[in-house]
Amino acid sequence: MKRLGFLVFALFVSYGIVNAAEVIDKPIAVVNGEHILKSEYSKIAEPIIEQYRLVTPKAEFTEEKLKELKIKVLDQMIDDKLILQEANKQKIRAFKKDIEDGVNQIKKRFKTDEEFKSELKKEGLTEEKFTKRIEDQLKQIKLIDSEIKAKVAVPKDESVKALFEDIKSAIDGKELKEKTEEEKKNIDTLSKMIQREYGEKVKAKHILIRSSKDDAMTDQIAAKKKIEEIQAKLKKDAEFEDLAKEYSEDTGSADKGGDLGTFGKGEMVKEFDDVVFAMQLGDISGIIKSEFGYHIVKLEGKEIGRKLTYDSIKAYLADFLRQKDAEKLYSQWLKELRAKAAITTNPIE
Structure with a gap:
C-alpha cells in the first residue's frame, strides 16, 4: 500500500x-x-x-x-x-x-x-x-x-472487462461518459501506462536549452538565440552528439550525447511527443518549445507497438481494481481509528 x-x-x-x-x-x-x-x-x-x-x-x-x-x-x-x-x-x-x-x-x-x-x-x-x-x-x-488486505475481494470479471473497454476508449481519444473525475483520472493514468507498454516506441537524442515563461525577457531571448545558433551548426553538418555534449542543459542526457533512450507516447510532454512520433528514422527536428525550454531532437529508432488484448492485461487490471478497493477500505479504517482516538495538535511553524 x-x-x-x-x-x-x-x-x-x-x-x-x-x-x-x-x-x-x-x-x-x-x-x-x-x-x-x-x-x-x-x-x-x-x-x-x-x-x-x-x-x-x-x-x-x-x-x-x-x-x-x-x-x-x-x-x-x-x-x-x-x-x-x-x-x-x-x-x-x-x-x-x-x-x-x-x-x-x-x-x-x-x-x-x-x-x-x-x-x-x-x-x-x-x-x-x-x-x-x-x-x-x-x-x-x-x-x-x-x-485490509485479507478483506479485499477479488474483482468481478465484468468490472475488469468494463475497465478494459474504458481504457481502450481513452487510448482512442473517445469521451468517457458517466464517470467521476477520480475515475477519469485513474483511466487516463492507466491508459498512458498501458500505451507506453504496448504502443509505438521511439529512441531519440535531444539538445535542450532551458527557458521558462517566468524567466526575464532578456534571458528568454538569449535562450532562443542560442538554440538557433545550434540549429545553424547542425545545418552545416556538425555532429549532433558533439553539440549535445557541449551545449545541452539537460544534465541527465548531455554527457551521453543527448541520449534519452527508448520511450513511448505520453512519457514526454505533448509538444515533444507530437513532433518526435511524426518523425522518420534519422530525421533531425526543427526547434521545439516546451515548458522546459527549447529542444532539437534526432530520431534514432522506432519500435512497432504490440496488439492490446483483454487477456494480456486482465491480471494487471484486476490487481489495479483490488488495490483501489484496498485504498478505500484503508482510508475508512483510518477514519474509524481517528474517530475513537484522542488527538490534539499544535500549530506547525
Whole structure:
C-alpha cells in the first residue's frame, strides 16, 4: 500500500535525538496520550520538504502548498502512531526471524558494518532502538494485512472487462461518459501506462536549452538565440552528439550525447511527443518549445507497438481494481481509528 513506502523511508529519518541546546523539544501532537515531538517531526518533514522543493517549479512552490505538505507529513505520523497503538492493543507480534531479516535487509544497503553503525550514530539511534523500530513497522504491516488486505475481494470479471473497454476508449481519444473525475483520472493514468507498454516506441537524442515563461525577457531571448545558433551548426553538418555534449542543459542526457533512450507516447510532454512520433528514422527536428525550454531532437529508432488484448492485461487490471478497493477500505479504517482516538495538535511553524 502507499503508506508502506513512507514507513521504509522513515527508518533513517525518524526518531533521531536532537541536541537540546539547539532545539527546545515540545510535542507537536498528542495521540492517545503519546507525544509526537517537534524533533521527531523535523526529522521526517525536512528531507521531504527539500525533495519537494527540488522537483517543484518555483511558481508552484507557494507558502500554501508548503503548509499543505507539512500538514500531510504530520497526519501521516499520527496515522503511524494510531496503527502501532492498535497493533499493540491487538497484541500483534513480529517473529524474531522477520525482525532479523528486516535489519539485515537495511544493513545490506551499506558497504560495511562500520558504515551502518556510523549512520545510526548520526541519526541518534542505537542498534537496539533501530531493531525496535523494525519490529514496530512489521507489526504495523501485519495489522494492515489482517485488517485490509485479507478483506479485499477479488474483482468481478465484468468490472475488469468494463475497465478494459474504458481504457481502450481513452487510448482512442473517445469521451468517457458517466464517470467521476477520480475515475477519469485513474483511466487516463492507466491508459498512458498501458500505451507506453504496448504502443509505438521511439529512441531519440535531444539538445535542450532551458527557458521558462517566468524567466526575464532578456534571458528568454538569449535562450532562443542560442538554440538557433545550434540549429545553424547542425545545418552545416556538425555532429549532433558533439553539440549535445557541449551545449545541452539537460544534465541527465548531455554527457551521453543527448541520449534519452527508448520511450513511448505520453512519457514526454505533448509538444515533444507530437513532433518526435511524426518523425522518420534519422530525421533531425526543427526547434521545439516546451515548458522546459527549447529542444532539437534526432530520431534514432522506432519500435512497432504490440496488439492490446483483454487477456494480456486482465491480471494487471484486476490487481489495479483490488488495490483501489484496498485504498478505500484503508482510508475508512483510518477514519474509524481517528474517530475513537484522542488527538490534539499544535500549530506547525
